[in-house]
Amino acid sequence: MSVLEIRDLHAKPTTDDVEILKGVDLVIRSGEIHAMMGPNGSGKSTLAYVIAGHPHYEVTQGDILLDGESILEMEPDERARIGIFLAFQYPVAVPGVSVANFLRTAVSNLRGYTRQEKDNGDGVIGSHLMPMRAFRKLLNEKMKEFNVDPSFARRYLNEGFSGGEKKRTEVLQMAMLEPKFAILDESDSGLDIDALKIVAEGINKLATPDRGFLIITHYQRILNYVKPHYVHIFYDGRIVRTGGPELAHELEEKGYQWVEQELATAATA
Ligand SMILES: Nc1ncnc2c1ncn2[C@@H]1O[C@H](COP(=O)(O)OP(=O)(O)O)[C@@H](O)[C@H]1O
Ligand SMILES: [Mg+2]
Secondary structure, eight states: OOEEEEEEEEEEETTOOOOSEEEEEEEEETTOEEEEEOOTTSSHHHHHHHHHTOTTEEEEEEEEEETTEEOTTSOHHHHHHTTEEEEOSSOOOEEEEEHHHHHHHHHHHHTTHHHHHHHHOTTOTTTTSOOHHHHHHHHHHHHHHTTOOGGGGGSEETTTOOHHHHHHHHHHHHHHHOOSEEEEEOOGGGOOHHHHHHHHHHHHHHOOTTOEEEEEESSSGGGGTSOOSEEEEEETTEEEEEEOHHHHHHHHHHOHHHHHHHHHHHHHO
16 A cells, blocks of 8 residues: 655746646545546646656655655656656657567666666676566566557557557556556547547556556546546646546536636635
C-alpha cells in the first residue's frame, strides 16, 4: 500500500515568473483511480510534468511525497524507479528505435541494470541491459496479455503510429514497468473510440489494488469505460471541486462555465 501526496503545490515554468500551479492538494492511494478534469490551459499537463520532475518547471512552494518522503529533489529517472509513471499527452516518434528496444532500455533502467554498469565501471559491456532472453519472455507475456500483435515490437517507436497504436504502446509500457502510480495525460480530443477503448481496457486490467491512477482528461468520454473513484475539477491552477463519478456527468451536462459561475458566485458571497 502506497500513498502519493501532493501538498499545497505551487509551480512555474523555469523560464517565466508566472505561477501555473497555485496550490494543489491531492492524495492518491494504491487501488484508487482519480480523474482530473479541467478546461484547456488550466494547468493539468503542468501538474503531470511537475510530478514526473520535468526540468522545465520549478516548484516554488509545497511538496510531493511518496510514502511520506519528498521526491522534489529526485531526478525524473529516479522518480520512475521508485514507481511513478507518466504517459505523455504528445508522445514523440523515435525513428531508428524499435518498440522492443525502447522497452528494454526502460525496463532495464527501472530494474537497476543501468546503475549496475555505472557502479561496476569497466569490463561489463552489455550488463547494463536486462538479458535478452529474460526480456523477450517478459515482453511476449505482456503482449499476449494485452492483445498486442507480436510484429509491433519491431516497429519504430511511434513512427507513423495511429492514435490507437500509440495508446497500445503506452499500455504495454505501463504493463512492463509496473508502476506504483500511473499518470495519464490524455489528449482524448484526438483519440478515436477504438484508441479510447484500448487505453480504458489497459487501465482496467492494470488497476490492481497495488497501483494508483491519475487520469487527466478534458472530456468525460473515457470515464464511460473507466470508473474513477474520485473526480476532481481542475481550474486555474488548483483543484476546485472533488466528488465521485457523478461529478464528471454533471460537468459534461453543464460545461465548464458552470464551474466558473459557481466560483464567481462563491467569491462575491
Ligand atoms: N513551459 C512553459 N512556459 C510557459 N508557459 C507555460 C509552460 N507550460 C505551460 N504553460 C502555460 O501554463 C498554462 C497551463 O498549461 P497546461 O498545463 O498545458 O494546461 P492544460 O494541460 O490544462 O491544458 C497555459 O497557459 C500554458 O500556456
Ligand atoms: Mg494538457
